[in-house]
Each structure stands twice: as C-alpha cells, then as structure tokens.
Amino acid sequence: MLLTVLPLLALAGCGDDGPVRLEVSVQDWTGWSEEQPEPVVTTHELSEGDAFTVEVIGDDEVVVTVVQVDGGEVALETSAPMAGEGDGGGSDLLHPRTEFSLDRGGSVSFGTPTLDGGTTVSVAER
Secondary structure, three states, X not given: OHHHHHHHHHHHOOOOOOOEEXXXXXXXXXXXXXXXXXXXXXXXXXXXXXXXXXXXXXXXXXXXXXXXXXXXXXXXEEEXXXXXXXXXXXXXXXXXXXXEEEEOOOEEEEEOOOOOEEEEEEEEEO
C-alpha cells in the first residue's frame, strides 16, 4: 500500500496548469505630454497554452502566452521582445526579452523598449 501512495503524492505536487485569473493593465504613455491616457484593464481566466493580445503604441499587437503555471509562479512569453523591469527600477531597455514570470499572487510589468513613448503592460494574478 505504501508503494502505491508515494507515486501519487509525487504526482500531486508536479504542477497546476490553471486556470489562473490574470488582471492585465495596459498603459500607453508619452514623454511629450503631462497628460497620459487612462490604462485599459481586463481580466482573463487562462490555462497553460492560452493567450491574450494587447495593443501597443504604433497600432501593433503583442500576444502574451501562458507557458507554465505551477504552485510557485506563472511563466509568460511575449510575441515581441519587451523591456522588463530593471534591477534599480525603471525599464531595462538594453536587454529586451520575450520571457517573463510572476510569483503566484504577484505581478510583473514589461513594456515597449522605447524612450519617447510606448506601452507598459502589467500582469497580476488576482
């Protein structure tokens, strides 16, 4: 009996493919004006392999795919390189990437790798 229970316990902790409830805030911004557009906030129920699309400055779209969901984090992949958060704050414009993750119950932000205007996307598990 003990030999049968141990493999089941090992499988029970292997992952949780969702769904997760993600709140997505999309904020366009410009360095040329004090007034900024209001952010657009949406909520999505997603499992591994599901995706959502965000519109970014320049009439472009970025597809964000949920790559993995487990007990500790949610891994995301973007269809275009984006600037992640820098170590000292702000955006890391020098190293755009397509892979991001957030701790379960946490959030992550990334944006267009631009200086004069762009879009910031914040994803939080709610």
